Amino acid sequence: MPPSDENQDAVDLHLLQGMLDTMSDHVFILRAEGARYRLVYCNPAMDTFMNHSDALLCGRYLDEIVPDPGLCKKISDNYTRVIQAGAPMRYEEDTEGFSTPITIFETTLSPLLGRDGNTTYVCGISRNITARRNAEAALQKTNAILQQQLEENRRLHDQLEQEAIRDPLTNLFNRRYFMESLQRELDRAQRGQYSLTLMMVDLDYFKQLNDQHGHSFGDQVLVEFSQRLAQSMRKEDVVCRWGGEEFLIMMPGLALTDAKCRIMEWQKTHSPMNITGTNKPIEVSFSIGLATAPDHGLLPDDIINAADKALYQAKEKGRNQIRIAGENGRLAP
Numbered sequence: 001m002p003p004s005d006e007n008q009d010a011v012d013l014h015l016l017q018g019m020l021d022t023m024s025d026h027v028f029i030l031r032a033e034g035a036r037y038r039l040v041y042c043n044p045a046m047d048t049f050m051n052h053s054d055a056l057l058c059g060r061y062l063d064e065i066v067p068d069p070g071l072c073k074k075i076s077d078n079y080t081r082v083i084q085a086g087a088p089m090r091y092e093e094d095t096e097g098f099s100t101p102i103t104i105f106e107t108t109l110s111p112l113l114g115r116d117g118n119t120t121y122v123c124g125i126s127r128n129i130t131a132r133r134n135a136e137a138a139l140q141k142t143n144a145i146l147q148q149q150l151e152e153n154r155r156l157h158d159q160l161e162q163e164a165i166r167d168p169l170t171n172l173f174n175r176r177y178f179m180e181s182l183q184r185e186l187d188r189a190q191r192g193q194y195s196l197t198l199m200m201v202d203l204d205y206f207k208q209l210n211d212q213h214g215h216s217f218g219d220q221v222l223v224e225f226s227q228r229l230a231q232s233m234r235k236e237d238v239v240c241r242w243g244g245e246e247f248l249i250m251m252p253g254l255a256l257t258d259a260k261c262r263i264m265e266w267q268k269t270h271s272p273m274n275i276t277g278t279n280k281p282i283e284v285s286f287s288i289g290l291a292t293a294p295d296h297g298l299l300p301d302d303i304i305n306a307a308d309k310a311l312y313q314a315k316e317k318g319r320n321q322i323r324i325a326g327e328n329g330r331l332a333p
């Protein structure tokens, strides 16, 4: 026989009670009494959390349950807001100042009217989300650490990339990078039908300088010379330490006539260069060989050899001078 409506209600209330008794969320109802709120129901989960027996907690005013006046006001303001809005409200709150360890709750409040149609209630469900929030915080911390590691890896990667293409003493580009760039720039110059000039520079009597003042002073001279060189070149030029005290500079888009003027001016300013750091200042001069593509070749090796030959000539004819590939006589202003 199917249950009567009355029986059906009884079963439903029984189930409802069982649900409230067994659920882990806190369920509570407060009645508004003037400016105060009185707890009229809380389920066992909340009662256990508050460490009270049901008899003691229910029937008490909020200000008796939460003795801290600031905290109590904050909570009752939320209740008042929900009643005034006549709509549910959801927020997060924690038990700081009320109980330790601090527990975080996600609370949903709804306004209710009593059977009489006048008495106002607030019913609430609070879910403990501490574990979720802690896991999120731990995840954020882990992400921050991973991010830091990633940035460090990027930095190391960039550093390695730079180290692979730079000379460690002078920080100029190394020979390998120069050769890669030269092939690329020669192709580009050919396509764009413009010149590319190479300048090979070698410090004069460097062995003597090393012998007289020591290897580390020699290093210092190399560094100072490299800085002057790098500062004087355009940003599209590639300045490389070719080896020892020899430097190779690629100047795309610079025809021989313009290169001559520029290099002569530069040599006038910097050769000989005055170096301090010894008992008496010393002067270091350098020799230069110039070659241009397409005039002296189109292949990297051809044009480097041409510049090298011109440099050899500059050395042979007395040093501290500029020579141009295939031309007799030193370049003079």
Ligand SMILES: Nc1nc2c(ncn2[C@@H]2O[C@H](COP(=O)(O)OP(=O)(O)OP(=O)(O)O)[C@@H](O)[C@H]2O)c(=O)[nH]1
Residues within 6 Å of the ligand: 169, 202, 203, 204, 205, 206, 207, 208, 210, 214, 215, 216, 217, 218, 219, 222, 243, 244, 245, 315, 319
């Ligand atoms: N301090 C220092 N010396 C270097 C470095 N690399 C090469 N050298 C020295 O540079 C000197 C080059 O000597 P040489 O090739 O005879 O040239 P030079 O004495 O300058 O003579 P010229 O080029 O003909 O004027 C050698 O003594 C090398 O040991 C370096 O990184 N640091």
